[in-house]
Amino acid sequence: MERKTFRGGAHPPERKDRTSELPIEYVRSVKQVVVPVNQHFGPPIQPLVKVGDSVKRGQKIADAEGRMTVPVHAPISGVVKKIEPRLQPNNAEGPAIVIEPDGSDVVDFLPVLDAFSCTKDQALARIREAGIVGMGGAGFPAHVKLAPPPNKPIDVVIANAAECEPYLTIDERLLAERPGDVVDGMAILLKTLGVAKGVIGLEANKEHLVPLLSETIAERRREGQEISVIVLETKYPQGGEKMLITAITGKEVPSGGLPMDVGCVVQNVGTLAAVADAFNKGQPLIERGFTVTGGACKTPKNLVVPIGTLVSDLVPDTIQVDDENLARVVAGGPMMGPAVPSYAFPIQKNTSGVLLMDKAEARYFQEQPCIRCGRCMRACSCRLSPALLNEALNAGDLDAAEAIGVLDCIECGTCSFVCPSRIQLVQRFRIGKQLLRAKKQKEAQRAR
Amino acid sequence: MPANSLLLSSSPHVYSGVTTRRLMLSVIIALLPATVFGVVLYGLPALGVILTSVAASVLSEAGFRALLKRDIRIGDLSAVVTGLLLALIIPPSTPLWMVALGAVFAIVVAKEFFGGLGANPFNPALVGRAIMIMSFPAALTTWHSPFAPIADAYTTATPLNLLKMGQSLTDVASTVGASTPAGLYWNLLIGTRAGSIGESSVILLLAGAAFLLIMGVIAWVTPVFMLGSIALFSWILGVDPLVAVISGGAVLGAFFMATDYASTPMTPKGKAIFGIGAGLVTVLIRQFGGFPEGVTYGILIMNAFAPFLNKLRVPKYGFVKPAKPAKEGSR
Ligand code: SF4
Ligand code: SF4
Numbered sequence: 001m002e003r004k005t006f007r008g009g010a011h012p013p014e015r016k017d018r019t020s021e022l023p024i025e026y027v028r029s030v031k032q033v034v035v036p037v038n039q040h041f042g043p044p045i046q047p048l049v050k051v052g053d054s055v056k057r058g059q060k061i062a063d064a065e066g067r068m069t070v071p072v073h074a075p076i077s078g079v080v081k082k083i084e085p086r087l088q089p090n091n092a093e094g095p096a097i098v099i100e101p102d103g104s105d106v107v108d109f110l111p112v113l114d115a116f117s118c119t120k121d122q123a124l125a126r127i128r129e130a131g132i133v134g135m136g137g138a139g140f141p142a143h144v145k146l147a148p149p150p151n152k153p154i155d156v157v158i159a160n161a162a163e164c165e166p167y168l169t170i171d172e173r174l175l176a177e178r179p180g181d182v183v184d185g186m187a188i189l190l191k192t193l194g195v196a197k198g199v200i201g202l203e204a205n206k207e208h209l210v211p212l213l214s215e216t217i218a219e220r221r222r223e224g225q226e227i228s229v230i231v232l233e234t235k236y237p238q239g240g241e242k243m244l245i246t247a248i249t250g251k252e253v254p255s256g257g258l259p260m261d262v263g264c265v266v267q268n269v270g271t272l273a274a275v276a277d278a279f280n281k282g283q284p285l286i287e288r289g290f291t292v293t294g295g296a297c298k299t300p301k302n303l304v305v306p307i308g309t310l311v312s313d314l315v316p317d318t319i320q321v322d323d324e325n326l327a328r329v330v331a332g333g334p335m336m337g338p339a340v341p342s343y344a345f346p347i348q349k350n351t352s353g354v355l356l357m358d359k360a361e362a363r364y365f366q367e368q369p370c371i372r373c374g375r376c377m378r379a380c381s382c383r384l385s386p387a388l389l390n391e392a393l394n395a396g397d398l399d400a401a402e403a404i405g406v407l408d409c410i411e412c413g414t415c416s417f418v419c420p421s422r423i424q425l426v427q428r429f430r431i432g433k434q435l436l437r438a439k440k441q442k443e444a445q446r447a448r
Numbered sequence: 449m450p451a452n453s454l455l456l457s458s459s460p461h462v463y464s465g466v467t468t469r470r471l472m473l474s475v476i477i478a479l480l481p482a483t484v485f486g487v488v489l490y491g492l493p494a495l496g497v498i499l500t501s502v503a504a505s506v507l508s509e510a511g512f513r514a515l516l517k518r519d520i521r522i523g524d525l526s527a528v529v530t531g532l533l534l535a536l537i538i539p540p541s542t543p544l545w546m547v548a549l550g551a552v553f554a555i556v557v558a559k560e561f562f563g564g565l566g567a568n569p570f571n572p573a574l575v576g577r578a579i580m581i582m583s584f585p586a587a588l589t590t591w592h593s594p595f596a597p598i599a600d601a602y603t604t605a606t607p608l609n610l611l612k613m614g615q616s617l618t619d620v621a622s623t624v625g626a627s628t629p630a631g632l633y634w635n636l637l638i639g640t641r642a643g644s645i646g647e648s649s650v651i652l653l654l655a656g657a658a659f660l661l662i663m664g665v666i667a668w669v670t671p672v673f674m675l676g677s678i679a680l681f682s683w684i685l686g687v688d689p690l691v692a693v694i695s696g697g698a699v700l701g702a703f704f705m706a707t708d709y710a711s712t713p714m715t716p717k718g719k720a721i722f723g724i725g726a727g728l729v730t731v732l733i734r735q736f737g738g739f740p741e742g743v744t745y746g747i748l749i750m751n752a753f754a755p756f757l758n759k760l761r762v763p764k765y766g767f768v769k770p771a772k773p774a775k776e777g778s779r
Binding site: 010012013166242246252253254255256257326327328329330332334335336337338339340341342355357361362363364365368369370371372373374375377381382383384385387388404405408413416417418419420421422424426427430 | 763
């Protein structure tokens with residue numbers, strides 16, 4: 001099969017073999033959940049419950065008005081014990097609702113909804129009400145992507161199954177164990193958007209799943225829908241939204257634009273399965289799968305847990321940690337996931353992995369001078385010039401940084417990965433982007 | 449849980465195995481065949497030049513940085529590369545004190561004065577050679593026949609000298625013991641001819657270059673454009689293009705000097721223009737300049753343009769040409 005891809009990129013060691021064959025383990029009972037109120041990309045929402053309230057599993061516990069907001073639901077039935085700021089996996093503190101189970105397991109799901117007979121508005125409302133956000137990235141509200149303005153016609157829905165981050169295997173397991181739900185989720189999105197063409201894109205290291213997926217697609221074939229599977233080269237950052245679109249359609253998302261500008265909607269496969277659950281079972285997004293692995297993890301696994309479960313609460317019954325050798329904890333994959341100060345953080349809607357890296361894996365390198373080897377330029381999938389960007393930012397020249405394209409940087413970290421001098425390129429670009437945005441804001445205010 | 453001992457650096461948390469030291473080591477390995485061949489051709493004096501140059505480079509870098517109380521970076525092996533390259537582009541009979549002086553100059557003036565590794569605008573080894581040629585013109589243009597004891601002071605001209613003096617290919621061929629131009633080509637490829645220590649064996653240099661290309665240490669763009677440009681412009685000026693490419697220091701310069709990271713452009717377009725320019729200047733100096741060989745100056749002159757050539761970037765991903773400024777008031 002032909003393998004599509006994009007220009008640039010790198011091949012970090014995959015390290016997926018410890019977990020890629022392990023079936024997903026479901027953890028249902030936990031001693032508490034710490035549910036961050038804001039798990040979406042958008043304006044903050046408010047708790048709808050008070051300390052002392054009893055909540056049912058699936059009951060909405062936080063919400064607000066607004067197009068870019070997404071509600072949060074109780075992942076377990078129990079009693080609200082506290083509402084207080086807690087550490088989130090993005091390394092910041094945010095309000096969180098702490099619920100302790102009462103053992104009743106009463107359920108309060110939404111009614112089942114048939115996506116193929118309901119209206120588009122009903123379907124969009126359901127996706128929002130079920131609290132669905134992009135589960136592979138920044139937690140972008142799913143319903144917003146599905147309601148593009150009329151001047152942006154969509155012609156393909158892409159399921160992101162690339163899973164290009166090293167170590168992570170949860171999407172792979174999801175495809176292997178719940179292919180029907182992924183395909184159903186895709187069909188629901190196609191119906192909701194009124195689009196005929198759906199593509200599931202996965203990296204060549206998951207090529208063995210193609211027959212299963214093709215079979216599932218054939219079984220569930222619907223009139224007027226055409227879902228296909230495309231195998232992509234195994235290369236980082238193949239799962240980056242822009243790279244995936246370019247690999248599959250050959251088009252480039254315009255600078256400063258969105259996938260819908262080139263007629264694409266991209267959703268992670270986990271999100272698709274969550275959509276299927278929201279319609280077929282009425283179940284809101286209250287649990288998620290992730291991979292826990294790394295050199296200091298004695299029990300590498302693929303797990304599904306109630307959202308808000310503290311990783312530390314899973315130790316030692318479900319996860320065993322080699323605390324002696326633990327050097328770094330990462331929430332997510334090693335290329336883009338933030339390092340966190342401890343593993344006492346809650347799994348939230350977009351947490352795809354927990355890496356417990358040992359001393360050998362989590363080495364710390366001293367920055368050395370740039371030797372101008374150009375490797376970062378060749379590797380940058382956005383065709384930026386990281387070395388020159390770094391120079392500009394070190395010189396405090398934000399205008400030059402903007403001209404080179406710092407705002408187009410997708411923060412994939414490929415440049416830092418390949419740099420032989422271990423220069424903190426992407427790390428500096430993240431700061432540079434913030435500085436530049438702040439500067440622009442100031443200028444805009446002054447102009448007003 | 450040992451919370452405060454955890455590393456909190458920002459992502460990525462994994463790195464490729466390629467380090468600066470490994471890149472430099474690859475270059476040294478790639479140069480070894482030509483280096484060893486140089487010693488075979490010219491014997492112990494060549495070995496003396498090589499060891500002196502490398503030792504002087506490493507010691508002067510360490511000494512200079514120690515003097516300025518900066519971190520000593522000789523572990524990155526870049527000084528070894530500079531020293532080795534310098535030795536390979538000078539005659540085997542160069543007095544060792546001149547070699548040492550040239551190496552110190554290359555490291556201290558051409559590299560460390562500008563801030564050290566990665567910050568040198570000119571190729572240090574070439575600067576070292578250029579200074580030596582200006583200071584000791586006689587010693588730096590005294591050539592020896594291979595396999596002859598250098599102490600005998602039996603000197604000869606390089607094929608490039610002879611061509612410049614207007615000799616025909618067949619005449620030049622006879623000086624290297626070949627009777628036909630084909631024999632001359634073969635001789636130049638093998639490298640049993642008079643010249644600098646490491647420049648003569650095209651085959652061994654190409655083997656080293658292939659290794660660097662396969663390992664991804666250098667990009668093909670600059671050498672291909674530079675050698676192509678030398679062939680083209682030589683041909684235009686009536687010189688046999690193949691001889692022009694495989695004689696003198698063209699191959700060594702194109703693959704090992706014009707690919708120097710710090711002093712040449714990083715962008716593909718910049719690299720192409722750099723190669724073309726370096727080739728053109730090389731040919732012009734060979735034909736009209738005072739020196740028989742122009743590679744050194746061809747590359748050094750283009751080094752000066754590298755910062756400008758770096759501005760020739762490919763358009764970034766998703767680049768949209770800015771629309772023509774809208775008419776006043778239409779916003
Ligand atoms: S990869 Fe690192 S050393 Fe090489 S040019 Fe880029 S920043 Fe400089
Ligand atoms: S500059 Fe940005 S987009 Fe390019 S490789 Fe680095 S992090 Fe990725």
